[in-house]
Amino acid sequence: MKKLLILACLLTLAFQSNAQTKPEIAIIPEPVSVTKLEGYFILPENVVIQSPALPELKQVTAFLQERFSKPTGSFVSVVQHAERPVIVLELNNRANPALGDEGYQLNVTPEKVTIKANKAAGLFYGAQSLIQLFPAEIESMEKVTNVDWQAPCADITDYPRLGWRGLMFDVSRHFFTKEEVKQYIDAMVRYKYNILHLHLADDEGWRIEIKGLPKLTEVGAWRVKRVGEFGYFAPPAADEPRDYGGFYTQDDIRELVQYAQERFVNILPEIDVPGHSLAAIAAYPELSCTPEAVNYRVRSGEQIMDWSRGAPPIALVDNTLCPANERVYSFLDTVVTQIAALFPFQYIHMGGDEAPINFWQKNEQIKALMKREGLRNMHEVQGYFTKRVQKIVESKGKKFIGWDEILDGGMPPSVAVMSWRGMKYGLDAAKKKHEVVMSPTTYAYLDYMQADPITEPRVYASLRLSKSYEFDPVPPGADIRYIKGGQGNLWTEQVYNIRQAEYMTWPRGFAIAESVWSQPEKKNWKNFFGRVEQHFKRLDVAETKYAPSVYDPIFNVSRSADKQLMIELSTEVEDLSIHYSFDNSFPDYFYPKYTEKLTVPKEASTLKVITYRGKQRVGRMMVMPVEELNKRAGKK
Numbered sequence: 001m002k003k004l005l006i007l008a009c010l011l012t013l014a015f016q017s018n019a020q021t022k023p024e025i026a027i028i029p030e031p032v033s034v035t036k037l038e039g040y041f042i043l044p045e046n047v048v049i050q051s052p053a054l055p056e057l058k059q060v061t062a063f064l065q066e067r068f069s070k071p072t073g074s075f076v077s078v079v080q081h082a083e084r085p086v087i088v089l090e091l092n093n094r095a096n097p098a099l100g101d102e103g104y105q106l107n108v109t110p111e112k113v114t115i116k117a118n119k120a121a122g123l124f125y126g127a128q129s130l131i132q133l134f135p136a137e138i139e140s141m142e143k144v145t146n147v148d149w150q151a152p153c154a155d156i157t158d159y160p161r162l163g164w165r166g167l168m169f170d171v172s173r174h175f176f177t178k179e180e181v182k183q184y185i186d187a188m189v190r191y192k193y194n195i196l197h198l199h200l201a202d203d204e205g206w207r208i209e210i211k212g213l214p215k216l217t218e219v220g221a222w223r224v225k226r227v228g229e230f231g232y233f234a235p236p237a238a239d240e241p242r243d244y245g246g247f248y249t250q251d252d253i254r255e256l257v258q259y260a261q262e263r264f265v266n267i268l269p270e271i272d273v274p275g276h277s278l279a280a281i282a283a284y285p286e287l288s289c290t291p292e293a294v295n296y297r298v299r300s301g302e303q304i305m306d307w308s309r310g311a312p313p314i315a316l317v318d319n320t321l322c323p324a325n326e327r328v329y330s331f332l333d334t335v336v337t338q339i340a341a342l343f344p345f346q347y348i349h350m351g352g353d354e355a356p357i358n359f360w361q362k363n364e365q366i367k368a369l370m371k372r373e374g375l376r377n378m379h380e381v382q383g384y385f386t387k388r389v390q391k392i393v394e395s396k397g398k399k400f401i402g403w404d405e406i407l408d409g410g411m412p413p414s415v416a417v418m419s420w421r422g423m424k425y426g427l428d429a430a431k432k433k434h435e436v437v438m439s440p441t442t443y444a445y446l447d448y449m450q451a452d453p454i455t456e457p458r459v460y461a462s463l464r465l466s467k468s469y470e471f472d473p474v475p476p477g478a479d480i481r482y483i484k485g486g487q488g489n490l491w492t493e494q495v496y497n498i499r500q501a502e503y504m505t506w507p508r509g510f511a512i513a514e515s516v517w518s519q520p521e522k523k524n525w526k527n528f529f530g531r532v533e534q535h536f537k538r539l540d541v542a543e544t545k546y547a548p549s550v551y552d553p554i555f556n557v558s559r560s561a562d563k564q565l566m567i568e569l570s571t572e573v574e575d576l577s578i579h580y581s582f583d584n585s586f587p588d589y590f591y592p593k594y595t596e597k598l599t600v601p602k603e604a605s606t607l608k609v610i611t612y613r614g615k616q617r618v619g620r621m622m623v624m625p626v627e628e629l630n631k632r633a634g635k636k
Helices: 002-017 055-069 120-133 178-189 250-262 278-283 291-295 326-342 364-373 378-395 404-409 423-431 498-505 508-517 525-542 626-633
Strands: 033-042 046-050 075-079 087-091 104-108 113-117 150-158 164-170 195-202 266-273 347-351 399-403 416-419 436-438 483-490 554-559 565-570 577-581 606-613 622-625
Touching: 046 055, 055 075, 055 087, 055 120, 087 120, 104 120, 113 120, 120 150, 164 178, 164 508, 178 195, 178 250, 178 498, 195 278, 195 483, 250 266, 250 326, 266 326, 326 347, 326 378, 347 378, 364 378, 378 399, 378 404, 399 404, 404 416, 404 423, 416 423, 423 436, 483 498, 483 508, 498 508, 508 525, 554 626, 565 626, 606 626, 622 626
Parallel strands: 046 075, 046 087, 087 113, 164 195, 164 483, 195 266, 266 347, 347 399, 399 416, 416 436, 436 483
Antiparallel strands: 033 150, 104 113, 104 150, 554 565, 577 606, 606 622
């Protein structure tokens, strides 16, 4: 025994003396408190996890077993009591008030690891942080050799800033399978998200089985497949097969709910009404105010809205449920009844955004409704509809939540608001004592382009990582009593598969995770990005796709006094150099380094740029047509 202790001490000293093998503590989201201690915990070949035999801890121990066995080859056992446990999971007999329901204390010594928490969720999040202390190869699903399986000794105390930490996954615009949704859940919980907002119905597809309304999935879940720039496809011909799509059976939903709950995630279901309802109307045209709805089909990506005059859009087809039609409320009662039974989460999201009014304005049923109910304008018409839907939701024992437009029609404080059009609407809602979830386009729209449009699927706006990191869900002047939390929203019009969903989510999902979990005074962009780079390595090993857009240069185009095209280049990351060419060749480290504004040579057709850190290439080769630069500069 004495020899073993001496050997362990020598190994610890060897690791301490070798600075190159010393791992960095790079946890995302940043914990409340981290104290680095001397030495390293070295994972043994036989790992004994001591844990209470409670059902709610099953996934915690399963996660640790998988991570410590697959990449390392160690044998991992879980027991209730052990003489010398390697990892100890402990629920506090007397609750630590500082930790709440999701906080934890993680202590790593050369001898063992101890995670303490008040509740099982805290142990789960402590386990996530523990794994992040190990080398990136711990993320592998296969055995990896020649790795020192060690973690730095540390004392960590951690708990979330906010209770609602969400990601919205739009499974309507493109259908994602049950297994892909599970994959998305597995990725998000690594960064301590606890809400998955599923956008289950829109113009492009109805994704959930509703008993007694079979056409919702027989008709509403399928469309013609199109690939390219969504929103500008040619309308499908009558004979094109409508075989692209899918839906979740109620058994699928139960399975997903259980899978999420085991990982301490609640699923928030959304059925977006009264707008965004073309899939439902294609299935049941009688839900529309418009007689032509009998000819409507699920949208395949063709243009159906004219946004040239701003919001609300001018509808080219009427994608709204009819507020003056009693059958609509019977329909929604059936839908909400079944959704309430399937999803245990206390909230149901009923949309309320971007409802066009031009079809309502000329409809006799709507005019009669306005006269009967004393409604003065279309905001009040939608408010009438929303209040009736609210009563349906609340009659099922659930809370109603909707996009911030619902407040335009006046709603009682019992209604929760998801603020997407900016922070202002969330602040206003909180002042009126509504519960608020902040998910503003300014910081949290994960469908936005992450870099220059020449490198990204074209969307109407951009959102860089550094901007996402500025997100503060509790801005100055907000009453924190009413700010539930925040979330990122991944709309999927331009996201055709799960790999692209990953690419759009990470690393901006890191920034939002830190905004909703970590204390605001801990925020530091340089420190954060240093940790992000460590997690890029982890995602590489895990075979999770992510965007390297943060390394891409930013183009700022102008014209000189003599109308010469001038290009200013910058980067989000401080220590990068930009190398460029105008001669159609591909630049590398030996090409000219950008130091000041560039003037485009007279006959040049392209500007190629690439970024380096030292002599290591980090950015993607970007090919910028001079024609595009001229367009951006305009005719000044």
